[in-house]
Amino acid sequence: MxxxxxxxxxxxxxxxxxxxxxxxxxxxxxxxxxxxxxxxVLRAAVQMFNERGFHQTSLDDVAARLGISKPTIYHYLGNKDQVLLECVSIGLGQLIEAAEQSRAREGTGADRLIAFLVRYAEVNMDDFGRCVIRTGDEALAPESRKRFRALKRQIDSDMRGLIAAAIEDGSIPPCDVRLMAFTLAGALNWPARWHDHGGALSSEAVARQMVGILARGFLPR
Known part of the structure; x- marks a missing residue:
């Protein structure tokens, strides 16, 4: 050629x-x-942690559910502690994002607080939020535990800030901000343990009805 x-x-x-x-x-x-x-991998892991408990679930179990090898999980996420930390970080990150979005909403402080509470309850009924509620600090390694606790403190601070802002603009009566935050969080954390996604009520419907009940206790009459 x-x-x-x-x-x-x-x-x-x-x-x-x-x-x-x-x-x-x-x-x-x-x-x-x-x-x-x-x-x-994360979705499969978090669902198994929620179903069986963290200590009763191995990475071999997660790998088997996905039809992959355990080294594949190590490649994408690391060891079991790192997988759990990533799962709870996603759930807490969703709550932090919800607080940011609620603060940016128009309306009164009470409107913004209620919007946050509805989303808070919804997140806690999803896989990653449910994992946050069902995971005790002791399940994580010391360094991961610090991160977990710091993120939870951020959520508590965000909720208290929204309550305080609603009191400041007069859309809810004065109250003990800390006690109110504990009360609201305690009530809205529980659906993570009892809500059934296959039941009659969707997570959105449960969230709105529960927040409606709670709001009747703190909104002006």
């Missing part, structure tokens, strides 16, 4: 490859696939 023909052949091949989609995944596609696999 002459150099001229070889050159033309090379150009034609390159043009054909450019016109067709590459059979190899792009860096973005690789990242998306990795995140999807990681999310699947």
């Amino acid at each position: 002459s150099r001229l023909l070889a050159g033309k052949f090379s150009v034609n091949v390159e043009q054909t490859m450019d016109a067709a989609q590459s059979p190899f995944p792009s860096a973005q596609e690789k990242r998306a696939a990795r995140e999807a696999k990681r999310a699947a």
Whole structure:
């Protein structure tokens, strides 16, 4: 083959490859696939922690449910303590996000507080929020425990801040902010233990009805 023909052949091949989609995944596609696999491992793990308890669930169990090997879990998430920390961090992160969104809402302080409480209850009935409620500090290694406690303190601070803001603008009567926060959290944490997703009421319906009952106790009459 002459150099001229070889050159033309090379150009034609390159043009054909450019016109067709590459059979190899792009860096973005690789990242998306990795995140999807990681999310699947986390969802399977958190559901098993909630069903069986953290100590009664092994990474072998999680791997078996997904049809993968235990080293695959180590590759995406690390050891069992790191998996649990990631699960509870997701649940607590959802609550922190809910507080941020509620503070940005229009309306009175009471409106913002109620919006947060509804979302708080909904999160606690989902897999990751349920794991937060069902996980004792002692289940985590010391360093992970510090992170867990810090995030829980943030949630408590956010709830107290929303209560205080509602008192300040007069949309709810003055009260002991700390005691009210404990009361509301205590009531809205319990559905994580008893709510059945296959039951008659959705988590959204349970959240709205419970917050409605609680709100009748702190809204002005």
